[in-house]
Amino acid sequence: MSTPFDLFSFAKRIPATPSIGSTTVTKPDHIHLSFGFAAPHLFPIEQLSRAAYEAVAQHGRKALQYSGSGGPRKILEWIQNRSLVHGIKAELNQIMVTYGSTQGIDLAARMLLDPGDHVWVESPSFFSALQAFRTAEAVITSFPIDEDGLRVDLLENALLEAGRNNKPIPKFIYTMPTYHNPGGVTLSNERRRRLAQLAETYNFFIVEDDAYSELNFSGRKFPPLYTLIPERVIYLNTFSKIIGPGLRLGWMIADKRVIEKARLLNLGGSIGVFTQEILAQLLDGFAFQEHVDQLILHYSEQRDVMAEAVQSSFGDHVTFHLPEGGFYIWLQFGKHVNTSDFLRDAAEMGVSFVDGKSFFAKQEGYPYARLCFSYVSEEQIVRGVNILADAYFAYEEQRLFGLTKQQPL
Amino acid sequence: MSTPFDLFSFAKRIPATPSIGSTTVTKPDHIHLSFGFAAPHLFPIEQLSRAAYEAVAQHGRKALQYSGSGGPRKILEWIQNRSLVHGIKAELNQIMVTYGSTQGIDLAARMLLDPGDHVWVESPSFFSALQAFRTAEAVITSFPIDEDGLRVDLLENALLEAGRNNKPIPKFIYTMPTYHNPGGVTLSNERRRRLAQLAETYNFFIVEDDAYSELNFSGRKFPPLYTLIPERVIYLNTFSKIIGPGLRLGWMIADKRVIEKARLLNLGGSIGVFTQEILAQLLDGFAFQEHVDQLILHYSEQRDVMAEAVQSSFGDHVTFHLPEGGFYIWLQFGKHVNTSDFLRDAAEMGVSFVDGKSFFAKQEGYPYARLCFSYVSEEQIVRGVNILADAYFAYEEQRLFGLTKQQPL
Structure with a gap:
């Protein structure tokens, strides 16, 4: 049934699609490599x-x-x-x-x-x-x-x-x-x-x-x-x-x-x-440069941990640029990979990331994934990247060889 | 000389005119009947x-x-x-x-x-x-x-x-x-x-x-x-x-x-x-209704003080509706009065208000003025309304009889 409300039109500028980032995860041990958040323990509380x-x-x-x-x-x-x-x-x-x-x-x-x-x-x-x-x-x-x-x-x-x-x-x-x-x-x-x-x-x-x-x-x-x-x-x-x-x-x-x-x-x-x-x-009187130096020290260590974890978990299945600053490592998979296809499986296995297509104006960017190293702990980075690799290799196996696991030999 | 910058155009939505409220007054004893501000001493500091x-x-x-x-x-x-x-x-x-x-x-x-x-x-x-x-x-x-x-x-x-x-x-x-x-x-x-x-x-x-x-x-x-x-x-x-x-x-x-x-x-x-x-x-645990009751008690007294001051200072030169709430008294002068014409004189004499035309989409509203009773003290309300009346009557005299004061009898 159509109510009068439904006859109403919003301005053309209102996008019809919702914004990204709506994956809601409630498990306490979930690893958020998706959040581009600062490390809370470094806030000057x-x-x-x-x-x-x-x-x-x-x-x-x-x-x-x-x-x-x-x-x-x-x-x-x-x-x-x-x-x-x-x-x-x-x-x-x-x-x-x-x-x-x-x-x-x-x-x-x-x-x-x-x-x-x-x-x-x-x-x-x-x-x-x-x-x-x-x-x-x-x-x-x-x-x-x-x-x-x-x-x-x-x-x-x-x-x-x-x-x-x-x-x-x-x-x-x-x-x-x-x-x-x-x-x-x-x-x-x-x-x-x-x-x-x-x-x-x-x-x-x-x-x-x-x-x-x-x-x-x-x-x-x-x-x-x-x-x-x-x-x-x-x-x-x-x-x-x-x-x-x-x-x-x-x-x-x-x-x-x-x-x-x-x-x-x-x-x-x-x-x-x-x-x-x-x-x-x-x-007023805050030692800002010292504070920033602490952030740099911490985040650059996190970056190194993530880079190493990616290399050891993914091998030559991905390439990435080692960032000289910031929060993110941007993984490039093989060109036939679509990271959106294992986003949900990875989340169910305990790790979230942002799929490549979210960062593009057009329908492209499928073989990419953004991982954030700033918010989680070193231990979580290593575990999260490992789980992600498991999700990826399971997807890859299925993509290349079909539903082999469900089928009898 | 035209720089490259001047060749640039802003979006059509950018209004060409500045917003109102740009009167800057620095005298410490100036009375702001223009500000639609809450009374600072009632903030729950x-x-x-x-x-x-x-x-x-x-x-x-x-x-x-x-x-x-x-x-x-x-x-x-x-x-x-x-x-x-x-x-x-x-x-x-x-x-x-x-x-x-x-x-x-x-x-x-x-x-x-x-x-x-x-x-x-x-x-x-x-x-x-x-x-x-x-x-x-x-x-x-x-x-x-x-x-x-x-x-x-x-x-x-x-x-x-x-x-x-x-x-x-x-x-x-x-x-x-x-x-x-x-x-x-x-x-x-x-x-x-x-x-x-x-x-x-x-x-x-x-x-x-x-x-x-x-x-x-x-x-x-x-x-x-x-x-x-x-x-x-x-x-x-x-x-x-x-x-x-x-x-x-x-x-x-x-x-x-x-x-x-x-x-x-x-x-x-x-x-x-x-x-x-x-x-x-x-x-959390704030006695909000008590707080609001205090605000009401204070602001309604301020309103009464302002209404009385307006009546005694302006007599039948203005009419207004006695508000049952809020911050403002809206003065209506005779239809040939333009309150913008004594805005600056009033400010120089020590009181500011907002002229009527600021509240209209079209070029109208000249015989109106908004006075705010919330921000200033009772003493300031009385003094401010008095000064405003002086500014108005000086303007009115000049408007009706020309530059009589400057001319010899």
Whole structure:
């Protein structure tokens, strides 16, 4: 029976498909290699607990009002100073605090995209970004990555062709140049420079998602794209990986005219000041570099454990790039493998991962899988990768030889 | 000189005009009758300070992770229980926590509106809502209010006419039926029932902004529109007026299919859990009704002080409806008065208010002014209204008799 409700239509921008990540697992010993979560034992809980108490006690009435006490400004100043370490010079009016970098992506999309506008992304790319661009009713075109990140040469060819044939160029390119999620790769210096030149020549924005940049295991430094062409980059970062995602605080750095427009879209003006007051209190006198060094030490060990486990469990059935930072190892299986086909079996056996197709704008990416080494323990990494290999080899046997186990010899 | 940046175009949805409320006043004795802020001395600071400490100490690691500990669920349950007091029955999957009710308005607009779709609003209406609908590229039509709220009869006529002439009916009607901001009026029971019937007959949504409903000075109760036609109402409320706006936490109640779509638009899934953990800790065992009773006692006294001050300072130069709740008195001056013309003079003399035109979708509303009695002290209300009257009478004298003061007799 059709109720009046069913006659109603949502806006076209509402995607018909649900978002990913809906696998619900309740077994207590389940190993989540799917979650891109920070390691909880590295959260600065003692300091934060004290900061929360002090912030409310000292600035409570103002912290609860719309504009807050001095906290929001202190956070802007902290971001300004920390950005300098990475070569980014920005005035305070070029910085805006956001609800995580994901809100930054959404604001960039809504600022720049009319329905039918073009966005170019990497394949693979961050799934929440793909969802934001679909919701903005953009036309998404993707370009592959290799060991050195985005194939800027292919992007350049496409721009040349678009120019020759009067075809649309993108309003912006969304990229995660450093410790790519899920690819684990980093854009080379040469490609960074070329991409910045292309942005200037063809007049498009680059939305630079730099969420993992502090988690630099190798010490090798790469200039943020923002430093190469600041007036054409909307730079996004987040406290989620370095303090804790529950805060839902990140930031955008861009030309001040872009920031003004972003503020307009963020109705009600400011991001909740209460959390900002607490974070400001935490950052005041917090030994941030020491904290980051601990994160790096821990996560790089986890990466090594996972890389070794993958090699010993999978042998030459997979290849991957050893990431120099971030949270992820991106497995590439043989080209006929479809990792979605053993996702459920693996979950039932006790391990979850994200299948390749979730990271692509089109129907592709089947032979890939993203494993996250940040959230679980070393022991869980080894056990989880082992179980995953069991699930894969069972699937592979069935794929190649049919239902042999169920059949009598 | 034109830089490449200036050649770039933002999306059409980006409004060209800045938002209101940009008057910056730095004098310490300035009286802000413009701010729609809660009274800071009524914030439950001691309880919140303890809650913040305990929440972080007890649930810190989970509170900092994406999904949090039990806090978000406890808040949903609190909302569910408190809603029952107002006659609203909702399952947990019909409730979504938002970043204040303003995000709720924005989500409703983005869920339902394609560019060119129609939204009907009250005149006057909440300025952030008008901004959200402009950003959604909607066609906004407004209908006046009187002592009994929205003129539902005029709205019905317009629907009849639209039906007869095959003209577009609205995707939704945005209304603040109880203690209207800025009008101070409340929609009568009869009109509530009629509006619900119209929503059913013509198949549109009602976005019911109920931000002030707890601040009920008279004890008279009105059924939320949600209770009359739940499948056609997106109900919005907020902790901003009852706990503190710095939390930036509110909620939406709607059909679960609507809530599912709203979650899709809210990329990254959930609202920052850290603040939710703290709020959940506060609400646990908090004597909420006693707290609300204190707010009501205080704000209703403030309202009386302001109403008396307006009468003694302005005499019959203004009329207003005595609000039964909320934060605002909405002054109506003579029809040739334009309150924008003495906004700056009043600010220089030491008092700020919001001029009428800010609350209208079209170029109208000049003879109105919104005064807020919630934020300032009784003494400031009396002094502020006095200064405002001085500014008005000086303007009026000049308007009627020209530049008499500068001219010799």
